[in-house]
Amino acid sequence: MIIGTLLNIEHTRPGERQPTEYYSKVIEDNKEFIYIDYPVNKKTNKTAFLPIGAIFSITYMTKDETIYHFKSELIDRVKMNVPALAIRKPDKSHEKIQRRQFVRIETAIDVAIHPLDNSFIPFTTVTRDISGGGISIILPDHITWGEDKEVDVWLAFGEHTGKMRYLNMRAKTVFVKKEKSTVKIGSFQFTTITKHDQQHIIRYCFEKQRERRKKEISV
Structure with a gap:
């Protein structure tokens, strides 16, 4: 996953049946974490403030147009050149997804x-x-x-x-x-x-x- 990769994020809040969709992008990464900018709600176009420990479902597309999906967790809020979130890097759950699952x-x-x-x-x-x-x-x-x-x-x-x-x-x-x-x-x-x-x-x-x-x- 390269810097600038666009992420499509789904997060289900307590008490909600359907996940809320957000978009974000990769700012930086290291061996343990991926740093992303604050997610923006796709419907309202407003910046979202999600709790530490929130579990995300994330999809993204590579340059060769392959779509990947993984689960992650919000670990911390950090200060870089811009405010950012540290999320856990994907492990074995990192997988290609079917075309029908593409973001709408x-x-x-x-x-x-x-x-x-x-x-x-x-x-x-x-x-x-x-x-x-x-x-x-x-x-x-x-x-x-x-x-x-x-x-x-x-x-x-x-x-x-x-x-x-x-x-x-x-x-x-x-x-x-x-x-x-x-x-x-x-x-x-x-x-x-x-x-x-x-x-x-x-x-x-x-x-x-x-x-x-x-x-x-x-x-």
């Missing part, structure tokens, strides 16, 4: 959905979130969805050059739910996707996290 980020990407069975008219919408394993999108109210319904998905990514990149894959419905009684959200898992397209999505997610982290630091 909230972002709006233009998407077109086409049926495989002519059961509805193709439509365009935007994503609510995305990961290397799937997407959540805003669904039209007039379309009825069943479990495991498979569709053809086209995603339109804006490049830094100003050009558009279009990715095509198939996906199946995981669940459909209503938010605030008005917006219908559909969650989809990719069933057929090329390695190249999946890696592009993974890079996109990590780049977005880096951009958000830079904005947080500059505030």
Whole structure:
């Protein structure tokens, strides 16, 4: 793990059923500890102050785009060039993880959905979130969805050059739910996707996290 590596951190507080997600980065390390900057809550974009002894679930991506996961513990708060946390280095629990476990980020990407069975008219919408394993999108109210319904998905990514990149894959419905009684959200898992397209999505997610982290630091 090199200096500057972006970390995705999950921590479940006492009394909570679901973990809270944070991001951080590696500042320094030695034989025993990894030093990271203070984690930032992904939903609120606020710096988190976690208790000594807190147990983390951490994922990160290497330069060759391999994803690793390990459990760690917050050992101490330290003063370096910036305030930092000392966490325990990974041991045998350090392992590669499956593609479906990739970190999901909230972002709006233009998407077109086409049926495989002519059961509805193709439509365009935007994503609510995305990961290397799937997407959540805003669904039209007039379309009825069943479990495991498979569709053809086209995603339109804006490049830094100003050009558009279009990715095509198939996906199946995981669940459909209503938010605030008005917006219908559909969650989809990719069933057929090329390695190249999946890696592009993974890079996109990590780049977005880096951009958000830079904005947080500059505030």
